[in-house]
Amino acid sequence: MEGGVDYLIDERKKAQFDVEAMKVAWAGSRQAFELSDRIAKLVANDPIFEKFSRPMLGRKELFKNSLRKVAHAWKLIIDLRLSEEEAKLLRHYIDEPAYTDLQWEMFIPAIEGQGTEEQKRKWLPLARKMQVIGSYAQTELGHGSNVQGLETTATFDPQTDEFVIHSPTLTSSKWWPGGTAKVSTHAIVYARLILDGQFHGVHGFIVQLRNLENHTPLPGITVGDIGMKFGNGAYNTMDNGVIRFNHVHIPRNQMLMRVSQVTREGKFVQSDVPRQLLYGTMVYVRQKIVADASKALSRAVCIATRYSAVRRQFGSRNGGPEIQVIDYKTQQSRLFPLLASAYAFRFVGEWLKWLYTDVKQRLEANDFSTLPEAHACTAGLKSLTTSATADGIEECRKLCGGHGYLVSSGIPELFATYVPACTFEGDNVVMMLQVARFLVKTVSELGYKQPVGTTAYMRRVTALMQSNCAVRTAEEWLNPGVVVEAFEARSTRMAVACGQRLAKFENPEEGFAELSADLVEASLAHCQVIVVSKFVEKLQQEIPGKGVKRLLEVLFYVYALFLLHKHQGDFLATGYLTPKQASLANDQLRILYSKVRPNAIALVDSFNHTDHLLSSILGRYDGNVYPKLYEAAFNDPFNDSDIADGIHQYVQPMLRQELHSAKL
Numbered sequence: 170m171e172g173g174v175d176y177l178i179d180e181r182k183k184a185q186f187d188v189e190a191m192k193v194a195w196a197g198s199r200q201a202f203e204l205s206d207r208i209a210k211l212v213a214n215d216p217i218f219e220k221f222s223r224p225m226l227g228r229k230e231l232f233k234n235s236l237r238k239v240a241h242a243w244k245l246i247i248d249l250r251l252s253e254e255e256a257k258l259l260r261h262y263i264d265e266p267a268y269t270d271l272q273w274e275m276f277i278p279a280i281e282g283q284g285t286e287e288q289k290r291k292w293l294p295l296a297r298k299m300q301v302i303g304s305y306a307q308t309e310l311g312h313g314s315n316v317q318g319l320e321t322t323a324t325f326d327p328q329t330d331e332f333v334i335h336s337p338t339l340t341s342s343k344w345w346p347g348g349t350a351k352v353s354t355h356a357i358v359y360a361r362l363i364l365d366g367q368f369h370g371v372h373g374f375i376v377q378l379r380n381l382e383n384h385t386p387l388p389g390i391t392v393g394d395i396g397m398k399f400g401n402g403a404y405n406t407m408d409n410g411v412i413r414f415n416h417v418h419i420p421r422n423q424m425l426m427r428v429s430q431v432t433r434e435g436k437f438v439q440s441d442v443p444r445q446l447l448y449g450t451m452v453y454v455r456q457k458i459v460a461d462a463s464k465a466l467s468r469a470v471c472i473a474t475r476y477s478a479v480r481r482q483f484g485s486r487n488g489g490p491e492i493q494v495i496d497y498k499t500q501q502s503r504l505f506p507l508l509a510s511a512y513a514f515r516f517v518g519e520w521l522k523w524l525y526t527d528v529k530q531r532l533e534a535n536d537f538s539t540l541p542e543a544h545a546c547t548a549g550l551k552s553l554t555t556s557a558t559a560d561g562i563e564e565c566r567k568l569c570g571g572h573g574y575l576v577s578s579g580i581p582e583l584f585a586t587y588v589p590a591c592t593f594e595g596d597n598v599v600m601m602l603q604v605a606r607f608l609v610k611t612v613s614e615l616g617y618k619q620p621v622g623t624t625a626y627m628r629r630v631t632a633l634m635q636s637n638c639a640v641r642t643a644e645e646w647l648n649p650g651v652v653v654e655a656f657e658a659r660s661t662r663m664a665v666a667c668g669q670r671l672a673k674f675e676n677p678e679e680g681f682a683e684l685s686a687d688l689v690e691a692s693l694a695h696c697q698v699i700v701v702s703k704f705v706e707k708l709q710q711e712i713p714g715k716g717v718k719r720l721l722e723v724l725f726y727v728y729a730l731f732l733l734h735k736h737q738g739d740f741l742a743t744g745y746l747t748p749k750q751a752s753l754a755n756d757q758l759r760i761l762y763s764k765v766r767p768n769a770i771a772l773v774d775s776f777n778h779t780d781h782l783l784s785s786i787l788g789r790y791d792g793n794v795y796p797k798l799y800e801a802a803f804n805d806p807f808n809d810s811d812i813a814d815g816i817h818q819y820v821q822p823m824l825r826q827e828l829h830s831a832k833l
C-alpha cells in the first residue's frame with residue numbers, strides 16, 4: 170500500500186455524527202462557518218499566498234515576500250470591500266505574522282482604549298486606512314515583564330509644549346516591537362513620564378519613527394532589526410525591532426491621555442480612570458491569543474490524527490496489513506486528550522471573547538468593576554492555553570514519528586511560529602502569578618465578601634473543603650456536576666491552603682515570593698475550573714445535528730478526566746479523591762478513548778482546515794501521504810543536482826587521500 174487514500178475514506182465512513190453540523194458547532198454559527206469557509210478558499214486558491222516554500226527562503230526574500238502578501242491582501246480587502254471581521258479571517262488563513270498584526274491588534278486598540286476622543290478622531294481613520302502604520306513599543310532590552318521598570322523617559326518641556334523621548338541607557342533600547350525594524354511609521358512608545366523632575370508612572374506616547382515620504386528614520390531615531398528568531402520561516406516574516414531615541418521631540422497631544430493628562434503648564438492630572446487601563450491593550454490581545462490557541466492546536470491535531478490513521482506499524486500476519494498506529498492505546502492516550510483540548514479551548518475562547526466584549530462596553534461607560542476579573546481570566550487562560558498548545562504541537566510531532574520532523578509535515582514551522590505565544594503578551598509564569606494575586610485576595614475576603622464571576626464557586630467554600638467525592642464506579646464519572654465539583658474542590662482547597670500558608674508570613678510580599686511555585690499551581694487549578702465549566706455550559710446549549718452533542722460530551726469527559734488523571738497528585742493530596750476514585754476515572758478514560766476512535770478523523774475534518782492552511786503532507790485531506798512525500802523530496806531544490814556544491818572540493822580529495830594538497 171503506497172498511500173493512505175483508502176484508509177481515510179474508510180475512516181470517514183465510521184463517523185457516528187453529522188460532520189457538517191459539527192463544523193458549524195466548531196465555527197460558532199452557520200454564518201460564521203460560511204464566512205470562514207469562503208475566506209479560507211479565497212486564500213487557498215490564490216497563488217500569492219503560497220507558503221509551502223517559506224522555510225526554504227532566506228530572511229530578506231522571506232520578508233519581501235511577506236510585504237508582497239500584505240499588499241496583495243490589502244488590495245483584496247479594498248477591491249472586495251471586506252469588513253474588518255473578514256479582513257481578520259483573511260489574515261488568519263494567510264497564516265503569516267506581519268507588521269499588520271501590530272497595526273490592527275495593538276496600535277489601533279491602544280489608541281481606542283487609552284486615547285482621548287480627540288486623539289481617536291485624529292489617529293484612528295489614518296491607521297484604519299493604513300496611511301500611518303503603527304507598532305507597540307513597550308519591551309526594552311533590560312525589561313519586558315516588569316513594565317514599571319521601563320527606563321525610556323518622556324520629559325515634558327514647557328518651553329516648546331513637547332515631550333522629549335529619550336533612551337538614557339543601552340538597556341532602555343526598545344527591543345522586540347514587531348513591525349518596527351523596517352516598516353512602521355509610528356509606534357506607541359511606553360515611557361516614564363517626567364514632569365519638573367518628578368516621575369509620574371509609565372504612559373503611552375505616539376511617536377513618529379519614519380519620514381512618510383521616503384521612509385527614512387527621523388532625526389534622533391536609531392532603528393534596526395534584532396536578528397533571526399527560532400526556526401526558518403516562522404516568525405522571521407516579522408521585523409522585530411530595536412529603537413534608540415536621542416532626545417526626540419513630540420507634541421504634548423501625542424501622549425495617550427484617557428487615563429492621565431498633562432496640562433499646557435506641565436501639571437499632572439489623574440482622572441477617575443484606573444491606571445490599569447494603560448495595560449488594557451494587553452488584556453485585549455491576551456483574549457485574542459486564547460482564541461488563537463484552539464486554531465493552532467487543532468491544526469497540529471488534525472495532522473497527527475490523519476497521519477495516525479494512514480501510518481501502519483507491526484502486527485502483520487501472513488503479509489496482511491499492519492496495525493494503524495491510531496489503534497495503539499498509547500497513541501490514543503496521547504492524541505485524543507489533545508483533540509479534546511482543541512475543542513475545550515475553542516469554547517473557552519468563545520466565552521472569553523464574550524467576557525471581553527462585556528468589559529469593553531463597561532469601560533467605555535466608565536464602569537471599571539469587572540476589570541480585575543477580566544485581567545485575571547485573560548492572563549490565566551492565555552497562560553493555560555498557550556502552554557498546553559505549545560506542548561501539544563510538540564507532542565503531535567512525536568506522534569508522527571520521524572516524518573513529523575520533516576518541514577513538509579507542517580509541524581516544525583507551526584511549532585516555531587507558535588511557541589513565542591508562551592512568552593509574548595506576558596510570560597506565562599508571570600501571568601499565572603497575576604491570577605494568584607487575584608485568588609489570594611478572593612480567598613482572604615471569603616469571610617465577608619461573596620466572590621463573583623469565575624470565582625463564584627468559592628462561595629461554597631465550606632462544602633467544597635469538607636465534602637468528598639462520592640463516585641463508586643467508573644460509570645459515575647460520566648456526570649458533569651460530579652466532574653466540575655471535583656475541579657472546584659481541588660482548586661478551592663489549593664487556594665485556601667496557599668492563603669493559610671501565606672498568613673504565616675509577617676511580610677505578605679515575602680510570603681508570596683516564597684510560595685510562588687505553589688501559587689502558580691493553585692492558579693492553574695482555578696483556570697482549569699474555568700475551562701471545564703465553560704465546556705459544560707456549552708453542552709447545556711442547544712447543539713443541532715445528529716450525534717454532535719453526544720460526541721462533544723465524550724470530548725468533554727476526555728478533556729476533564731485526562732486532566733484529572735494528569736494532576737491526580739493534587740486531587741489526592743487535597744483529600745477530595747481517594748486513590749480508588751482516581752483509578753476509576755482512568756478506567757473511564759480508556760472507555761472514552763474507544764468512543765472517540767471511530768470518530769477521530771471526522772472530528773478533525775470538522776475543523777474544516779484547508780490543505781493550504783495545514784501546509785502538511787502528513788495531514789493531507791486525501792491521505793495520499795507516501796507518494797507526495799516522495800515527490801516533495803525530489804522537488805526539493807537540494808536535489809536539483811546529483812552532485813552537490815562542495816563535493817568535488819571537499820569530499821573527493823578525502824576519498825583520493827589528497828586532502829593535504831587540496832585548497833580548502
Ligand SMILES: CCCCCCCC/C=C\CCCCCCCCC/C=C/C(=O)SCCNC(=O)CCNC(=O)[C@H](O)C(C)(C)COP(=O)(O)OP(=O)(O)OC[C@H]1O[C@@H](n2cnc3c(N)ncnc32)[C@H](O)[C@@H]1OP(=O)(O)O
Binds near residue numbers: 454603
Ligand atoms: C492586511 C490585512 C490586515 C488585516 C488585519 C490583521 C489582523 C491580525 C489578526 C490576528 C493576528 C493575531 C493576534 C495576535 C497578535 C499578537 C502579536 C503579539 C506580539 C507581541 C506583543 C507583546 O508582547 S507587547 C508587550 C507585552 N508585555 C507584557 O505583557 C508585559 C507583562 N507585564 C505586565 O503586564 C505587568 O507589568 C504585570 C501585570 C506583570 C505587573 O504590573 P505592575 O504595574 O508591576 O503591576 P502590579 O503593581 O503588580 O499591579 C498593579 C495592579 O494592576 C493589576 N493589573 C496588572 N495588569 C493589569 C491589566 N492588564 N489589567 C488590569 N489590571 C492589571 C494587578 O493585578 C494589580 O492589581 P492589585 O493586586 O493591585 O489589585
Ligand SMILES: Cc1cc2nc3c(=O)[nH]c(=O)nc-3n(C[C@H](O)[C@H](O)[C@H](O)COP(=O)(O)OP(=O)(O)OC[C@H]3O[C@@H](n4cnc5c(N)ncnc54)[C@H](O)[C@@H]3O)c2cc1C
Binds near residue numbers: 315596602
Ligand atoms: C516573538 C515576540 C514578539 C514580541 N513582540 C513584542 C512587541 O510587539 N512589542 C513589545 O513591546 N514586546 C514584544 N515582545 C516582548 C515580550 O512581550 C516580552 O518578551 C515578554 O513580555 C516577556 O518579558 P521578558 O522578555 O522581559 O522576560 P523576563 O521577564 O526576563 O523572563 C525571563 C524569565 O524570568 C521569569 N520571571 C520574570 N519575572 C518573574 C517574576 N516576577 N516571578 C517569577 N518569575 C519571573 C520568567 O518566568 C522567565 O522564565 C515580543 C516577544 C517575542 C518573543
